[in-house]
Amino acid sequence: METVATRLCGRRCNPLSAAIPKDASIPDVRQPAQILTHCYTSIQYRFDSEVIRIGGSGFLRKIAIMEQRITIHIVGGNSRSRAEQSRLILALGHHAEVYSDLIELIDRPPRSGVIIASDDVLERGISTLLDDLADAGIWTPLVAAKPHPEVEEVVKAIQAGALDFLELPLSEAEVQRMVAHVHSDGGRHAEARRRLIDARRRISSLSPREREVLDWLTEGCSNKAIARNLEISPRTVEIHRANMMDKLGANHAADAVRLRLDARMKRANDEENLPEEFDAPRAGASTKR
Template identity: 80%
Template structure:
């Protein structure tokens, strides 16, 4: 039997939460249920794993992870949904969830998830911390500073960035210095690393993020 863990079930209707709770308890683990995110944040869990479903996922996993981070909750997050598409599962995992479960919950799937938690939870929580931190830093950049960062990640020099953005090299230098300062980056490689940790190719803080060319040059 797997070591006992606490599983926090949030979202969905009362019947779904009750069914998940009964299965978790029957398998020898501890279950806590919450109707919504407000209930979870009011009594933040400090150990275990969170299973989130339905309405809690409506704003997307990335936003949910940020709300949990704001509340100081860094537990692994597992999304749950009836009949998810392959695209939905991939998007959720890329956004930072540890796993994806199909509802109604089945015992073998729950056991697989618990084993995943035991093997990867610590590494996953640290990766989440880095992801949230990187997204917050990059989210503080202006549109032009983000454009400079994107072109810098393509391996472009200041002169090449200036040509691509149709501004002067001196203006690029100013935006680059401001960008580096906001990111707390000492070198270009540090800035590029933060962009990668943020999952920048899949994550855009707003609709004005720059469009990059299809052909990429090697990054730093």
């Protein structure tokens, strides 16, 4: 049976005592504004091994805030800009962590919430910044921020992997919109980043030749085709492929290809530093025998 506390907190509970009007409606936690309009008499429930007392709208307000509260990591810009951002974030009921630069962020890597990066941290581009974070094992969603961003900048940032793009100075509406975005897409975004980092870690253990075999395998080539392109024997390809599968922890070729795609890495023989979608392996390009 669903109880009031189950509806409020989404956890199993056993009512120890309750005094609530029979005709009182039960608010939905997905509608915080509705929760704040309700006021119950004292209700005591046992959550797992913890006994708590719900005493009127004050506790309900805390539930609503806790449902939405996130940690926002602020990096880049001058101290005044970071202070202004943190004050606004704290005033809206969220937790703010401030870092002077990327080095400090990497030294104290965040494991939850969202990162807001601005100014000097964005100078080398979103893709490079995300690569730096990935190399440091940080998969927390990234939000870029700058004064008066151009539409083209925003589009490129999102395409590169940023979760969102904010305009500085931050406004209450911008922060609330970002928080809603984090709640709706942040988990999925962070999981994709985690898979990317894990895939890159595994692929980095491969030898140059094993990387080449993986690149050609991702193109759908058979062992014989890979042998022709790399100018080695099919038997040698089989040996490299077996070693590659073992290092990646892949049971099937599809698992290895999926890791390669998750990693979003350029190919081992990419000499022109072209975008990945344009730098297909070239026959005879390999110099390793």
